[in-house]
Amino acid sequence: MITRQDCLALDAADPLAPQRNAFALPDGVIYLDGNSLGARPRAALQRAQDVIAAEWGNDLIRSWNTAGWYDLPQRLGTLIAPLIGAAADEVVVTDSTSVNLFKALAASLKMQADAPAHAARRIILTERDNFPSDIYMAEGLIGWLERGYELRLLDSWADLPAALEGDAGAQVAVVMLTHVNYRTGRMLDMKTITAQIHAAGALAIWDLAHSAGAVEVDLNGANADFAVGCTYKFLNGGPGAPAFIWVPQRHHAQFTQPLTGWWAHRQPFAMQPAFAPVAGIKRAMCGTQPVVALALIECGLAVFQDVTMAALRKKSLALSDLFLALLEQECAAHPLELITPRNHADRGSQVSVTHPHGYAVMQALIARGVIGDYREPQVMRFGFTPLYTGYDDVWQAVMVLKDILDRSDYQVDAKRTAVT
Numbered sequence: 001m002i003t004r005q006d007c008l009a010l011d012a013a014d015p016l017a018p019q020r021n022a023f024a025l026p027d028g029v030i031y032l033d034g035n036s037l038g039a040r041p042r043a044a045l046q047r048a049q050d051v052i053a054a055e056w057g058n059d060l061i062r063s064w065n066t067a068g069w070y071d072l073p074q075r076l077g078t079l080i081a082p083l084i085g086a087a088a089d090e091v092v093v094t095d096s097t098s099v100n101l102f103k104a105l106a107a108s109l110k111m112q113a114d115a116p117a118h119a120a121r122r123i124i125l126t127e128r129d130n131f132p133s134d135i136y137m138a139e140g141l142i143g144w145l146e147r148g149y150e151l152r153l154l155d156s157w158a159d160l161p162a163a164l165e166g167d168a169g170a171q172v173a174v175v176m177l178t179h180v181n182y183r184t185g186r187m188l189d190m191k192t193i194t195a196q197i198h199a200a201g202a203l204a205i206w207d208l209a210h211s212a213g214a215v216e217v218d219l220n221g222a223n224a225d226f227a228v229g230c231t232y233k234f235l236n237g238g239p240g241a242p243a244f245i246w247v248p249q250r251h252h253a254q255f256t257q258p259l260t261g262w263w264a265h266r267q268p269f270a271m272q273p274a275f276a277p278v279a280g281i282k283r284a285m286c287g288t289q290p291v292v293a294l295a296l297i298e299c300g301l302a303v304f305q306d307v308t309m310a311a312l313r314k315k316s317l318a319l320s321d322l323f324l325a326l327l328e329q330e331c332a333a334h335p336l337e338l339i340t341p342r343n344h345a346d347r348g349s350q351v352s353v354t355h356p357h358g359y360a361v362m363q364a365l366i367a368r369g370v371i372g373d374y375r376e377p378q379v380m381r382f383g384f385t386p387l388y389t390g391y392d393d394v395w396q397a398v399m400v401l402k403d404i405l406d407r408s409d410y411q412v413d414a415k416r417t418a419v420t
């Protein structure tokens, strides 16, 4: 039997508890949606004031140099690198995750097309349950290319080894997978799967949208080929903040992408009519970056300087374990079904449960200050962000859920208008 006292004791002994002060969270809210939009670092308000009033307002165009605007995409990349097992010069923050995935896919297809032994490969493999935008971006690219590429959707990631075998496997150019599934919270074994993909002669692109800042990631240790990810989720960079793209050093020379804007030019200010790519990770960029949004990301990343991913992961699992145990203890009478793996190695930093009235129950939770979110079909998602979520928050969230379920205190015909 777990009691509230137990949860309070866990908070009192939690070495990460002080990090919560780095975030401004409204009173009366238990925020379990940091996997979709991270909370605001306190420092972001002052940073926004500085970048708008001083850097833009006073210093005007000089700030590209004097305030370091120009280097911001790479500087942020160096801060993200240690969180994902990357070298400092392998990451840049620019554009959106969808756009960066498009670049990584295009680069992969080109690299394969340029390798005589692989030039005939025409298949892009992914999971049917991948984040829809990832699937749409691949469809968009190959539909536009009209070179006979085919997007093949696996019913499950478990079908991947079979799909990589034999003649069919020899057709696969690239496999794009999301490391932690947005709906179920299931985490894949990046190292083993990347090795399987390479053994079949294909390239491996990883989407880290629900991984960066949430779980330990070792891109170089896994020998992955490309990766992309969001900064506005677990990295707390701000709504719609630009995303990152990782290109390992071993691919820098062959890496080309079709969005060849001037920020990827060797001499952007030479204003030459011909494009010539810059060396290194800046090749992944396109045009002028949204400086205000970029500047705020630094506030989110600064918090990670004071913690280790190992400590965050440990607490994340403890929080989701507690949530699972309390669901069983308090809500066993209700038709909740866990779709997140129980096994630690297979679990990201969220727990997803289905309920026949999942949408309505989630709206009732949000109305009572417990903010998670809903995804079709019937899935209630609860994200655990160890930087600012405590054990007593988990206790309180489950008690509110229990009360809503025990009293059927939700509107079954709630109109589905909310984004969350």
Ligand SMILES: *Cc1c(COP(=O)(O)O)cnc(C)c1O
Residues within 6 Å of the ligand: 096, 097, 098, 099, 131, 133, 134, 178, 182, 207, 209, 210, 230, 243
């Ligand atoms: C959140 C998420 C995205 C978001 O992409 P945007 O371009 O920022 O809209 C992409 N992929 C996955 C797997 C995600 O979870």
